[in-house]
Amino acid sequence: MSDVKSLKLHELTMLPLNPIKALVRRWWWKRAESHYLICADVEQERVREAQQNAAYFQKKAALARSQWLGMH
Incomplete structure (x- = not known):
């Protein structure tokens, strides 16, 4: 038996x-x-989120600009 193990x-x-x-x-x-x-x-996924964030803030800026122009 030990010979088998050693082999x-x-x-x-x-x-x-x-x-x-x-x-x-x-x-x-x-x-x-x-x-x-x-x-x-x-x-x-991070790039997609950043693009969505950029689009969101660009829209907000456009709305603010149009309201400011409408006031003047």
């Missing part, structure tokens, strides 16, 4: 690390890609 352990230690490194690298890049796609979505 399996020996087989495991003799495995090349390249497939494991490639697996970890793929996982890491996939995780990074997902993270940056989420960041891009968040930034796009």
